[in-house]
Amino acid sequence: MKRLRALIAGWVLAAGAAAAPAPVPVSGYRFQIITGDESGLTLRIAEDLYKRLVPTFAAFRTELAQRRRMVYIAIGPDALRKAAAQHCDCVVISAFTASQVWRAVVDRLPPGRARSMTAVYAEPAPADQVRLATLLYRRPVRVAAILGPETGFLQPALLGQAEVLQAARDDDVDDVLARAKRSEVLLALPDSAIYNPENIRNILLSTYRRKQAVIGFSSDMVKVGALATTYSEIEDINAQVAEMAASFVASGELPEPQFPRYFHTAINEGVARSLDILVTNEARRFARARP
Amino acid sequence: MSLRFWRSWSIGLRMAFITMLPVVFLFTAFVWYSWYAHRAQVAEELSERGRILARALAETSEYNVISGNLTDLRLTINGLVQSDSSIYRVDVVDASGKRAVRVTSETAQDAEPHYYEAPIRKQVVWINLFTDNGTPHVSASSDARPPTLTTEIVGAVRVRMSPSNMLAKQGRRFRIELAMAALALVASGILAWVLARSLTLPLKEAIGALRAIRGGTYRVELPVTTGGEVGELQASIGEMSVALDQSTQDLENKVAERTRDLLASRNEALRADADKRKLIRKVNSIIEDERKSIAVEIHDELNASLIAVRLEAQSIGTLAAKVPPGPEMDDIRGKAQAITKLALDLYANGRRLVRRLRPEVLDMLGLHGAVEEMLRHYDSADCRFAFHSEGDFSRLGNELAISAYRIVQEALSNIMKHAHATAAEVTLVLDAANDVLRIEVEDNGQGFDPASSSEGIGIIGMRERVVALHGTIAVRSAPGRGTTLAIALPLSVVSAVS
Numbered sequence: 001m002k003r004l005r006a007l008i009a010g011w012v013l014a015a016g017a018a019a020a021p022a023p024v025p026v027s028g029y030r031f032q033i034i035t036g037d038e039s040g041l042t043l044r045i046a047e048d049l050y051k052r053l054v055p056t057f058a059a060f061r062t063e064l065a066q067r068r069r070m071v072y073i074a075i076g077p078d079a080l081r082k083a084a085a086q087h088c089d090c091v092v093i094s095a096f097t098a099s100q101v102w103r104a105v106v107d108r109l110p111p112g113r114a115r116s117m118t119a120v121y122a123e124p125a126p127a128d129q130v131r132l133a134t135l136l137y138r139r140p141v142r143v144a145a146i147l148g149p150e151t152g153f154l155q156p157a158l159l160g161q162a163e164v165l166q167a168a169r170d171d172d173v174d175d176v177l178a179r180a181k182r183s184e185v186l187l188a189l190p191d192s193a194i195y196n197p198e199n200i201r202n203i204l205l206s207t208y209r210r211k212q213a214v215i216g217f218s219s220d221m222v223k224v225g226a227l228a229t230t231y232s233e234i235e236d237i238n239a240q241v242a243e244m245a246a247s248f249v250a251s252g253e254l255p256e257p258q259f260p261r262y263f264h265t266a267i268n269e270g271v272a273r274s275l276d277i278l279v280t281n282e283a284r285r286f287a288r289a290r291p
Numbered sequence: 292m293s294l295r296f297w298r299s300w301s302i303g304l305r306m307a308f309i310t311m312l313p314v315v316f317l318f319t320a321f322v323w324y325s326w327y328a329h330r331a332q333v334a335e336e337l338s339e340r341g342r343i344l345a346r347a348l349a350e351t352s353e354y355n356v357i358s359g360n361l362t363d364l365r366l367t368i369n370g371l372v373q374s375d376s377s378i379y380r381v382d383v384v385d386a387s388g389k390r391a392v393r394v395t396s397e398t399a400q401d402a403e404p405h406y407y408e409a410p411i412r413k414q415v416v417w418i419n420l421f422t423d424n425g426t427p428h429v430s431a432s433s434d435a436r437p438p439t440l441t442t443e444i445v446g447a448v449r450v451r452m453s454p455s456n457m458l459a460k461q462g463r464r465f466r467i468e469l470a471m472a473a474l475a476l477v478a479s480g481i482l483a484w485v486l487a488r489s490l491t492l493p494l495k496e497a498i499g500a501l502r503a504i505r506g507g508t509y510r511v512e513l514p515v516t517t518g519g520e521v522g523e524l525q526a527s528i529g530e531m532s533v534a535l536d537q538s539t540q541d542l543e544n545k546v547a548e549r550t551r552d553l554l555a556s557r558n559e560a561l562r563a564d565a566d567k568r569k570l571i572r573k574v575n576s577i578i579e580d581e582r583k584s585i586a587v588e589i590h591d592e593l594n595a596s597l598i599a600v601r602l603e604a605q606s607i608g609t610l611a612a613k614v615p616p617g618p619e620m621d622d623i624r625g626k627a628q629a630i631t632k633l634a635l636d637l638y639a640n641g642r643r644l645v646r647r648l649r650p651e652v653l654d655m656l657g658l659h660g661a662v663e664e665m666l667r668h669y670d671s672a673d674c675r676f677a678f679h680s681e682g683d684f685s686r687l688g689n690e691l692a693i694s695a696y697r698i699v700q701e702a703l704s705n706i707m708k709h710a711h712a713t714a715a716e717v718t719l720v721l722d723a724a725n726d727v728l729r730i731e732v733e734d735n736g737q738g739f740d741p742a743s744s745s746e747g748i749g750i751i752g753m754r755e756r757v758v759a760l761h762g763t764i765a766v767r768s769a770p771g772r773g774t775t776l777a778i779a780l781p782l783s784v785v786s787a788v789s
Contacts, residue, residue, distance in 0.1 A: 036425050045427060076427035098421035098428045122421055122428030174358055190421035190428070197415040198443075204416075205354050219432035220418035231430035260430070 028060030028068035029249050036078025045075050045096060045234050052242035056249055071245055077101045084109055084117065091254050094119035095241045098190035098217075100151050102257065118254045120240045123190050123217040124230040125259030126154070128288075130161040132230055132265060133185045133215050135283040136272070143215075144183035146176055148193035157259075162187050173199055177206050185213045188221065200224070213275055219266045227275065228267040230286070236262035239290040262290035303491035310483035318476045325468050329461035333454055334405075340377060341407035341452045348448040349409035352383055356411055356446045361392055368394045379453035383411075385446040399453035411446040493521045500528050509536040564758075571759035572690075579649075579693055586649035589641045597638040604630035650696060658692040659684045662699050662719060669703050675714050676703070682721025687728070691780060694760055695719070695730060698753050702732040702776055705749045710736025710774060723782075727762075730778040738768045753778070 031053050035042045053073065060068055070090035074083040076097060083092040084105055094102055099121040106114045126145070133141050143162035147154060149169055158164050163183055167176045173194060180186060186207050188195060195203065204225035207214050216226030232240075240261045248254050265286040272279045297305065348368065355364035364383065372378045372394045379399045383392040421428040493516055500511040511532045515525045608627035614620045645651070653661040659680050666676040684692075699717060706715050712734035720729040746754070750766065753776075757764040762780035 036427070039426070041429065041433065042427060076425065077423050078425040096427035096429060101421070101423045101428075104423065122430060124430055192420065192422040195420050196422070197417060197420065198413055200416045200418070200420065201414050202354055202357060206358075217421065218419060218430040221420075223432070224416045224418055229430070231432075233431045234429060237429075264431075266432070 029057055029071055030060065030068045031057050031071040031073060031245065033073045033075065034079040034083050036074075036076040036080075036082065041234075042075055045238065048235055049073060049075070049095075049238045049241060052238050053245055056242060056246045071248065073241060073245070077105070080105050080119075084113070090116065091248060092117040093241055093244055093248075093254075094257075095237050096122050098122045099154065099257070099259075100190050100192070103153055104150060116254065118244065119257040120237055120244065121257065121259050122237075123259070124232070124263055126157050126161055126187060126189070128230045128259075128263060129187055129215045129217075132228055132283065132286055133187070133213070135286050136213070136228060136267070136277055136279065137184065138278075138280065141185050142183040143185045143187050144180035145187040145189055146173075146180070146191070146194050147189070148191045150193060151189060151191040154189060158187075167194055169193055173203060174206060177203065177210075180212070181210055183212065185215055185227075187215045188217055188226065190217055208271075208274065211275060213271070213277070222266045222268045225271060226268060227271045227277070228265060228283070230263040230265050232260035232263045236260060236264075236290050262288050301491070302494060303487040306487035306490055307480075307483045310486060311480060314476060314479040314483075318472055321472050322469060325465055325472075329465045330458075333457045333461050337377060337405050337452045337454050337457060338407070341405055341450050342409070344371075344378065344381075345407045345409035345448045345450040348381065348383070348450070349411045350414070352411050352448055353414055353445065356383065356385060356391060357413065365392050365394065368392060372396050373398075376456040377452055377454070378450065380451040382449040382451075383446060384449065386444060388447075391446065396453065400455045405452035405454060406449065407452065408447055408449045410444045411448060413443040413445050415442055489517065490521060493517050493525055497521075497524055497528050500532065504528075504532060504535060509539050568759040568761070571755050575694065575756065575759065576690065579690075582648035586645040586651075589648070590645045594638050594641045594645075597634045597641065601631050601634035601638070604628070604634060650693075653692060653696055657684050658687055658695055659719065661692075661696055662717060665696070665700060665703065666717060669707060674706065674712055677714070677716040678718075679716065680719040682719070682723065684719070684721055687721065687782075691728065691760065691782065694756050695728060695780065698730060698756060698778060699732065701749045701753050705747070706732070706734050706736065709747075710734045710738075712736030712773065721782075726782045728780045728782060730780070731775065733773065733775040735773040738770050738772045738774050740770055741766055741768055 033046050033049055033053075035046055057071075070088060072083040072086065072090055072092040074080040074092055074094045074097070080092070080094045080097050080102065083094070086092075094117065097105075097119065099119075102119045102121065106117055109117070130143050133143055144165055145154075145158050145162040146165045146167050147158075148167050152166070155164055163180070165176055165180055167173070176194075177186075186203075188203075200221075201224070204214060208225070213227035214221075214225070216222055216229040218229060219231045222229050237260055240258075243261075244255050244258075265284060267279055267284060269279060297308070300308070348371075351367070352364055355361055361383075368381045368383070372381055373396065376396065376399050378396055380393065380395045382390055384390050419426065419428065419433065496513060496516075500513040503511045509532055511528075513525050513529045513532065515522050515529070517525070604627045608624050608631065611620050611624040611627060614623075650661055652664050656664060662680075663678055666678050670676045687695075699719075703715070703717070706712050715732065715734040715736075718729070718731040718733075720731075722729060754764050757778055757780065760780050762778060765777045766774065767777070768774035
């Protein structure tokens with residue numbers, strides 16, 4: 001923990017120096033990892049991320065009067081808000097934050113500031129999830145996805161992939177699910193207005209009773225009853241963040257927010273048996289490994 | 292009742308009591324414990340099943356209560372209630388307490404209230420749903436522990452259990468256990484009886500053997516039928532019986548041998564006594580014969596010579612009277628008179644001697660007259676003698692008469708010498724009917740203690756004489772009370788011996 005504090009403190013000092021108003025032209029980049037808490041998970045993410053970012057930023061020598069542009073790496077929603085609150089000529093790469101939360105934070109920022117921010121979303125890419133469903137059923141399946149008021153921005157990503165069901169804030173989730181009864185697979189997307197701890201179990205039960213499979217957005221969802229999901233390890237996300245930072249450093253252009261590129265697959269074999277789905281090795285091995 | 296009431300019990304009863312007491316205690320404790328355990332088991336099982344059932348139904352009812360789909364829930368609960376006879380009724384109520392589902396068993400009875408309730412909680416799955424909660428969103432599996440949140444109660448499941456069916460089942464089991472325990476108790480009782488009998492039978496046989504031995508039957512048959520202490524007792528009694536029998540046999544042999552010896556000694560003594568009596572009688576007879584012979588000699592020879600001497604001396608005196616007087620003649624006459632006198636004295640002495648040696652008065656007067664004469668001879672002013680007689684003494688044998696005479700003579704002599712009596716009485720009774728001569732001499736003298744005083748020669752002589760005649764003699768005396776001598780002499784023995 002001391003190590004994390006020292007790491008963050010060092011980066012913050014550097015950021016402070018960089019924040020001083022100076023007309024000196026930008027001649028390099030530096031980075032700072034911002035964390036929202038001091039948990040073991042965060043420490044692990046930060047340490048791995050630091051090791052991956054150092055080679056990218058090591059090329060820029062530290063000299064007096066040299067102005068280097070700050071690249072903030074925000075780990076989690078709290079860190080994202082901290083980073084968004086920075087008033088500086090800097091860019092922010094958000095990681096380990098779901099697209100809904102990212103969108104909610106960014107939407108409140110001025111457009112100029114928002115353009116200096118990008119993200120690697122925490123949830124799996126819908127296309128990968130739909131592909132996984134196809135592999136599980138070994139045929140094209142009817143996939144439904146429920147989008148709430150705050151996740152409507154995902155509709156383009158789902159276009160052609162799944163039937164999108166719009167749910168208002170006061171809609172009963174059971175009623176919404178009833179509308180999706182023709183679909184074989186429910187693609188769950190992070191949306192606190194739709195999925196919360198109090199109803200996730202009922203959603204799983206309801207879909208099970210309707211012989212519907214749920215493609216979750218985390219391994220934990222698979223553990224509690226979802227059929228399967230693609231998921232990304234910390235190292236997968238960090239690798240993608242490092243690639244994104246390297247791209248920015250190389251081109252000066254900040255990439256668009258993107259879903260995780262590297263992933264693995266988790267399948268609940270019990271649920272699969274209950275749904276009479278014969279899981280193939282192809283589905284089990286469905287993944288995209290980081291380099 | 293005394294605390295030691297068992298002391299009068301037989302060993303068989305004690306054995307059975309000792310064997311059965313723990314078994315009865317065990318049986319009683321087992322029965323009570325079994326009954327209690329079955330009841331407790333019913334209560335525990337009912338409670339456990341009720342709680343589990345209520346909790347399980349609460350878990351499974353959540354979706355139905357929340358979604359309002361109660362048909363499935365009713366079917367599920369109905370199937371459960373109808374298949375499990377220990378469930379009496381299941382109620383599902385919503386959060387406001389309004390009854391949503393009620394299913395009552397068609398067979399179970401609500402005998403006792405066993406009521407269990409479990410709340411239906413909205414179940415929350417604590418996973419990271421990528422909400423804006425601050426923590427990093429990681430799609431990979433995480434081990435982050437969820438926060439603790441209070442879950443909402445959306446209703447309750449109330450289960451009322453019926454113990455009747457379980458009680459019936461446990462009752463059947465209890466009856467089987469009771470029957471088995473009773474069977475074990477009976478078996479224990481039989482075993483105790485057999486054990487007690489295996490102990491009491493040998494003991495009874497042993498006691499019987501001991502009683503036989505006590506009754507004098509030393510040789511008893513007591514086979515060793517068992518082992519252990521009782522077997523050792525049987526063996527010991529058998530060995531003791533053999534030893535006692537052997538010892539008794541030896542003793543009897545010794546007694547028989549001693550008896551034979553004693554009989555031989557007795558016979559020898561009797562023979563010696565008979566010989567002695569015979570000898571005494573013979574000696575007495577010889578003495579009397581010798582006395583008689585001496586008396587005859589003295590009477591016929593000596594006294595006749597003394598008469599001749601007196602006559603000669605008288606002739607010398609007569610002749611001297613015819614011779615002219617002179618001193619010589621006077622001297623001769625005086626000597627003649629002295630010789631005459633001396634011859635007369637010697638004759639008188641001879642006569643006394645003859646009388647003592649041979650009481651001729653006995654021949655002349657018989658025993659009665661001789662004793663009467665003897666009393667007159669002893670009678671004096673110092674001691675007066677009386678005589679009393681009964682019976683005919685004329686046919687009395689000479690030997691018996693002499694013996695009786697000598698006995699009376701010795702008795703009177705003793706009175707005169709030792710009794711210092713002033714009066715004495717002699718009684719002769721000839722009892723022809725009993726063929727006995729009774730002599731009794733009684734005086735009023737100083738007497739003596741027969742136990743402490745030794746017998747004098749006189750009494751010993753009398754006893755010897757009486758014994759020789761197969762008679763009996765009794766001396767009764769006490770100091771200051773005189774002495775009585777009683778003698779009985781058989782009449783027939785004398786002649787036989789003679």
